[in-house]
Amino acid sequence: MNKIRIAILASGTGSNAEALMKKAQSLNSVEVTFVLSDKVGAGVLEKALNLSVRHFVVTKQSDRREHEQRVLNLLREYRIDWVFLAGYMRLLSLEFLQTFNGWHGGNSQVVNIHPSLLPAYPGVDSIRRAFEDGVEESGVTLHLVDEGMDTGPQLMQSRLPLEAGESLADWSVRFHKLEHQTYTQFLELVALGQIPTSPFEET
Ligand code: GRF
Numbered sequence: 001m002n003k004i005r006i007a008i009l010a011s012g013t014g015s016n017a018e019a020l021m022k023k024a025q026s027l028n029s030v031e032v033t034f035v036l037s038d039k040v041g042a043g044v045l046e047k048a049l050n051l052s053v054r055h056f057v058v059t060k061q062s063d064r065r066e067h068e069q070r071v072l073n074l075l076r077e078y079r080i081d082w083v084f085l086a087g088y089m090r091l092l093s094l095e096f097l098q099t100f101n102g103w104h105g106g107n108s109q110v111v112n113i114h115p116s117l118l119p120a121y122p123g124v125d126s127i128r129r130a131f132e133d134g135v136e137e138s139g140v141t142l143h144l145v146d147e148g149m150d151t152g153p154q155l156m157q158s159r160l161p162l163e164a165g166e167s168l169a170d171w172s173v174r175f176h177k178l179e180h181q182t183y184t185q186f187l188e189l190v191a192l193g194q195i196p197t198s199p200f201e202e203t
Helices: 015-025 043-050 064-077 094-102 126-132 168-191
Strands: 004-009 030-037 055-057 082-085 110-114 137-144 154-161
Touching (some): 004 015, 015 043, 110 168
Parallel strands (some): 004 082
């Protein structure tokens, strides 16, 4: 049976990407076919290298459409089934999503993980902003990607209460652990077919 083919798009350190790559390597029915970053020298690239995962850099172009076209070309060339965003600091356009999802019977197969209980705290610095607001809890949301900023339909959510006296740094560590758990759990559900995959098919 063909493996389910996943591309991870990431701009930064890549701790989520690393957790996903390791999990995929322990499962028979999925593979991380490649990692793509828009940033030269991003930590995620070294993590991919260390795990022998193919990796590409597609840097920012003056024209957003041209950048997205280059990314789409790779997704098509490698017949990618799912795109997992993991700290990818770019919004995807509706045209991009329609093209990719069009290769999968129109189903949404682009997902993202975000460190807040969306719709609260979309965008950057979500953990710090929640902490500075003095919230009692926040959490992690896994969601389908639309063209908005962290606005797509939610798939999984896990809560993370702030413990008494806990520092922002300690809470952040627990956030990242929870993100890795949530994202790898989702990957496992995809691998087991409990979340169905529409395979890549060019129309
Ligand atoms: C994570 O907190 C993720 O939820 C957010 O960006 C961060 C990326 O961290 N979208 P890493 O590069 O996976 O370590």
